[in-house]
């Protein structure tokens with residue numbers, strides 16, 4: 001069991017008073033004020049449901065960035081040691097809180113690069129095809145960047161993509177993945193599969209897969225198991241260490257609110273932390289930090305996730321990440337998940353209460369199998385619904401072929417946001 005199901009459908013009510021009352025009862029309601037909420041030209045807050053794409057800006061971010069700009073202005077290169085938060089070890093200031101969010105040990109986590117880059121660096125180590133064991137499994141609806149990355153890794157190793165890439169697909173007429181189907185793939189082809197690279201929370205359907213089970217199934221066939229947590233981090237609790245996956249990577253611009261294009265995070269399980277024989281790419285930043293500046297030393301790889309870094313990292317991006325992680329540390333993932341399950345359950349309840357056959361939620365209804373996002377399939381792929389929502393400053397996103405993704409984010413979305421969103425949806429559908 002991951003989280004216990006605590007809320008039942010009968011707890012929810014359709015009227016506006018219920019939303020007002022729930023916002024009053026919400027112990028995290030004060031966090032909304034700590035974000036910049038985009039507004040229309042009359043100063044009315046947008047209904048922002050795209051924290052799954054780009055999280056909003058915490059008001060504290062500016063001061064964190066300003067600190068580093070000041071120290072750069074005041075110290076120049078000496079800021080590496082003299083800054084209030086010295087830049088040399090700056091990434092270490094992020095490690096503990098980042099590890100806590102993904103359920104990892106500090107040695108297993110580092111902030112560096114961006115997501116697709118990190119996936120490649122991890123595949124350099126964890127995709128080591130042989131003549132007989134060379135295939136990679138991904139979800140059929142994996143995020144395109146992951147698919148391209150995997151295809152290019154196959155080609156790089158001289159493996160024919162059609163032969164080497166296995167797609168884990170939903171069954172005909174279904175949208176969600178079934179673990180039994182992965183089991184069947186592994187039963188049939190496990191001896192030829194080198195790597196499973198799976199989205200922990202699928203970007204399209206919002207399905208949160210049982211990554212512990214996936215790791216167990218993959219390892220039983222001698223495969224490496226990696227997870228893309230772009231849609232999971234800060235949203236669900238993946239318990240990466242206990243899940244026993246070999247590696248994971250994520251971005252920080254979605255639920256972690258660290259700004260457009262901000263750095264990503266990477267997890268390598270402790271069991272690989274001291275394996276100096278793992279193949280990997282190298283740079284000065286994964287060389288032993290005690291002797292890094294002696295220069296001209298033979299390469300001596302660092303232990304743990306830090307051993308995948310290459311370059312000295314951009315401090316300004318890390319300052320924004322730090323602002324966000326400090327907030328997450330205060331809130332705690334348990335409290336966040338508790339509110340999230342309730343808020344998304346309420347969203348689902350109101351949409352289902354519309355009982356309109358033009359829309360259908362394809363995200364799992366079990367809170368243990370989803371984060372905060374609901375994916376709403378629109379009949380006949382009618383994009384005008386999304387367009388009308390956007391015109392009303394209800395920000396969701398459209399994903400081809402026929403889905404509106406909408407994520408009430410527990411840090412800054414309210415029950416009234418959800419109520420108002422569904423009221424507008426109702427009036428558009430009834431036009």
Ligand SMILES: Cc1ncc(COP(=O)(O)O)c(C=O)c1O
Nearest residue numbers: 114115116117143145203230251
């Ligand atoms: C699941 C998933 N994988 C990969 C990416 C690509 O991320 P990046 O541009 O940071 O490499 C994204 C971006 O949204 C994503 O959602």
